[in-house]
Amino acid sequence: MAECGRVDSSTSSHTMDKSITLPPDEIFRNLENAKRFAIDIGGSLTKLAYYSTVQHKVAKVRSFEHNTKDADSDKLYEISVQEEVTARLHFIKFENAYIETCLDFIKDHLVNTETKVIKATGGGAHKFKELIERKLGLKVDKEDEMTCLIKGCNFVLRNIPHEAFVYAKHADSEFRFQTTHPDIFPYLLVNIGSGVSIVKVESEDKFERIGGSSIGGGTFWGLGALLTKTKRFDELLQLASKGQHASVDMLVKDIYGGSYGSLGLTGDLIASSFGKSATADKEFSKEDMAKSLLHMISNDIGQLACLYAKLHNLSRVYFGGFFIRGHPVTMHTITYSINFFTKGEVQALFLRHEGYLGAIGAFLKGAEEDSKGGVETCIISGSRLLHKVSLDLSCENPNQYSWGENYAGSSGLMSVSPDMNPMQRARSGTFDMLEMDRLERQLVNLPLLQDPSSYIPDTMDLTEDALAREYWLYCFEEALDGVVKRAVASQPDIPEANERAEKFRQKYRHKLQTLRHQPFAYGSLTVRSLLDTREHCLNEFNFPDPYSKIKQRENDMALKYYEKAVKSMEELSWEQRQFALVRGVLAGNVFDWGAKAVSDVLESDPEFGFEEAKRQLEERPWLVDSYDQWLERLKGPPHKCALFFVDNSGVDIILGVMPFVRELLSRGTEVVLASNSGPALNDVTNGELQILTERIAAMDPVIQAGLKEDRLTLVQSGSSSPCLDLSRLDKVLAMVVRERKTDLVIIEGMGRAIHTNYYAMLSCESLKMAVIKNSWLADRLGGKLFSVVFKYEVPAGKPSQDSAALTPS
Numbered sequence: 001m002a003e004c005g006r007v008d009s010s011t012s013s014h015t016m017d018k019s020i021t022l023p024p025d026e027i028f029r030n031l032e033n034a035k036r037f038a039i040d041i042g043g044s045l046t047k048l049a050y051y052s053t054v055q056h057k058v059a060k061v062r063s064f065e066h067n068t069k070d071a072d073s074d075k076l077y078e079i080s081v082q083e084e085v086t087a088r089l090h091f092i093k094f095e096n097a098y099i100e101t102c103l104d105f106i107k108d109h110l111v112n113t114e115t116k117v118i119k120a121t122g123g124g125a126h127k128f129k130e131l132i133e134r135k136l137g138l139k140v141d142k143e144d145e146m147t148c149l150i151k152g153c154n155f156v157l158r159n160i161p162h163e164a165f166v167y168a169k170h171a172d173s174e175f176r177f178q179t180t181h182p183d184i185f186p187y188l189l190v191n192i193g194s195g196v197s198i199v200k201v202e203s204e205d206k207f208e209r210i211g212g213s214s215i216g217g218g219t220f221w222g223l224g225a226l227l228t229k230t231k232r233f234d235e236l237l238q239l240a241s242k243g244q245h246a247s248v249d250m251l252v253k254d255i256y257g258g259s260y261g262s263l264g265l266t267g268d269l270i271a272s273s274f275g276k277s278a279t280a281d282k283e284f285s286k287e288d289m290a291k292s293l294l295h296m297i298s299n300d301i302g303q304l305a306c307l308y309a310k311l312h313n314l315s316r317v318y319f320g321g322f323f324i325r326g327h328p329v330t331m332h333t334i335t336y337s338i339n340f341f342t343k344g345e346v347q348a349l350f351l352r353h354e355g356y357l358g359a360i361g362a363f364l365k366g367a368e369e370d371s372k373g374g375v376e377t378c379i380i381s382g383s384r385l386l387h388k389v390s391l392d393l394s395c396e397n398p399n400q401y402s403w404g405e406n407y408a409g410s411s412g413l414m415s416v417s418p419d420m421n422p423m424q425r426a427r428s429g430t431f432d433m434l435e436m437d438r439l440e441r442q443l444v445n446l447p448l449l450q451d452p453s454s455y456i457p458d459t460m461d462l463t464e465d466a467l468a469r470e471y472w473l474y475c476f477e478e479a480l481d482g483v484v485k486r487a488v489a490s491q492p493d494i495p496e497a498n499e500r501a502e503k504f505r506q507k508y509r510h511k512l513q514t515l516r517h518q519p520f521a522y523g524s525l526t527v528r529s530l531l532d533t534r535e536h537c538l539n540e541f542n543f544p545d546p547y548s549k550i551k552q553r554e555n556d557m558a559l560k561y562y563e564k565a566v567k568s569m570e571e572l573s574w575e576q577r578q579f580a581l582v583r584g585v586l587a588g589n590v591f592d593w594g595a596k597a598v599s600d601v602l603e604s605d606p607e608f609g610f611e612e613a614k615r616q617l618e619e620r621p622w623l624v625d626s627y628d629q630w631l632e633r634l635k636g637p638p639h640k641c642a643l644f645f646v647d648n649s650g651v652d653i654i655l656g657v658m659p660f661v662r663e664l665l666s667r668g669t670e671v672v673l674a675s676n677s678g679p680a681l682n683d684v685t686n687g688e689l690q691i692l693t694e695r696i697a698a699m700d701p702v703i704q705a706g707l708k709e710d711r712l713t714l715v716q717s718g719s720s721s722p723c724l725d726l727s728r729l730d731k732v733l734a735m736v737v738r739e740r741k742t743d744l745v746i747i748e749g750m751g752r753a754i755h756t757n758y759y760a761m762l763s764c765e766s767l768k769m770a771v772i773k774n775s776w777l778a779d780r781l782g783g784k785l786f787s788v789v790f791k792y793e794v795p796a797g798k799p800s801q802d803s804a805a806l807t808p809s
Helices: 096-109 129-136 145-159 217-228 233-242 252-256 286-311 328-342 354-381 383-390 466-478 480-489 497-517 527-540 548-559 562-570 574-588 596-604 610-616 627-634 651-667 686-699 701-708 731-739 750-755 775-780
Strands: 034-041 045-063 077-095 117-121 139-142 164-167 175-177 187-192 196-201 207-213 270-272 316-320 347-351 403-405 430-438 641-645 670-675 712-716 744-748 765-772 787-793
Touching (some): 034 354, 045 096, 077 354, 145 187, 145 196, 145 207, 164 328, 187 286, 196 286, 207 286, 217 233, 233 286, 286 316, 347 354, 466 480, 466 497, 466 775, 480 497, 527 750, 574 627, 574 765, 574 787, 610 651, 641 651, 651 670, 651 686, 670 731, 686 701, 701 712, 712 731, 750 787
Parallel strands (some): 034 117, 117 139, 187 316, 641 670, 641 744, 670 712, 744 765
Antiparallel strands (some): 034 045, 077 430, 164 347, 187 196, 196 207, 765 787
């Protein structure tokens, strides 16, 4: 959130304050490259959406030309940092009091835009139409409000994994984020504005308003104002949060002296809203009346929503509208009502970015129209212009791509609970931001997930585990100096690198402080999200690959020992070789610069090598040990195809993974190596792996034959994270998995197999291998530093491939 000055509480919500000074770097980011606008103006809040092109640095690798047998050449590849242009969506929410100042700011900073129209929706679009057209010189094109809401809802549910949540007021974590089902349809959207609209959504473009009510947010506001003389909506909710409704409402026990057992009614149940006010000879407090009113309206809406959900057999019910607005009091009363009327069968679901739905939908409507127009122009104008238009990012329809939330530029979900952070109750003077980056790859589920709807990538939810949360936040703060140092070292010839690195430090530290107080800001807080937030902040300040030189050095070094490592394997008996190969993968996985226990060793002892790493491993039996079952399985027929999610550069991929891969190839198993699309820590990227594999193939006829015969395939995972979300993988990878009839998935590394996917259930055999390089985590799992996890699993009901039992120990 960016503070932008104070607005007097007596100021009307429609009075425009021009005295504020806007910090452009924090709010209207990249405005000079804005291409398209949309706006959603409600009764008190304005939501602005725009599309921009962002120029940022990316790290590229290019192979040097070598003699194919010359493994002793100095460097395998060169690293270059290049400029790349990508698309970004910006969504900004602010009070209507700021609208004129914001429009002036946009006008002054808007350059090089061909936009002639601004899409508008919301009740205030008509009121501010003339102001917008006069200030921006753009024609206002009004869109249907409900259509925009549905389009926006579909977009966030598809693209933001932890978008929906259940609110639990008295739980350790008040926000419980839900896994979004791969098929988001059908669902019920209950939009509570002045009144209530209940919409059944069946597909992207098929929805209908199936019901509603005139008793909604406007009723609460209006009656509340009459009862309490309080005119501001937020103040009315604050009163309700302090009230005791039982002082005003007549309860079951007030009538029957206790519960009404034969009807299943508890004594604390409301029998009559405001029932005591008719007979009690006393004054009621504003707080109590506001609370009673809130319960009355919430219960009415909840019952109505339940009836429609049951009538149309819908289990997913999302609530939105200005009545909700992230207020704990309203979310709690709606949740209680839904639980009561459905006996827990239906959950009340809320959305992190509910306030942006209209603006997102209006923006998408404009984008769809522009893209259709662009296609027509291309067809008429011939192939030369077709190529030109296809490269114009402003012509593209955002729904054709996958998008990801940019944590570095987004405010995140903020609690407005007066009990948690009273300062946040004064929402005047604050701006909320959401940024979405277009991803290079279209992302889909791994086809081998046993049940995509119940898949949860992360092993530990730090939102709910306070002890773990404090430890990992401390860990990431402690590691910050080292990350800054490596970021600067990766760009030694660029003078301003130090300044940018310091800005990165400040930004990421601020994010960590925010997450300490509001762990739910970006959905479920996990080790993965902490790592991803760090990567987003590094990219924000143009450090695309801080570990690039470390990876380059370690790759060059490990290649020199590859032939020796393979030769030593071939000298072993079959059974000895299988164990040595597994031990090699585990030892290679020790070389992880993301683990402080390892990075400290690697920095203090550059000679620390593969054999030393083997000696660090615990002896069998390992912490999790299914090796005997794996060995028995290898005595059976070969797998058809193995999908291997690889981890680190250097020793890990070259001396650990590649010998394991050549053994699979020798058995007759096809292998798909999935590596990161973009850099993260010292993880090997697809670009680096392509060069490494070509070089290894020049030394190893088994690898060379695998590539030549298309039995060894290298594919991007679609990820740029040290962890792995199997529900967001490159569509091309999913296609290869299907085509190759993959029947074995191997996941390697602490980030991919421990922090994520430890409990992932697959429909084929799986092997998860990792060395625990964090003493706190090892202790939490009942082990010690460098404990081994070797987890071989066969899905229930799958027939054994040999006479031995395949159930892991």
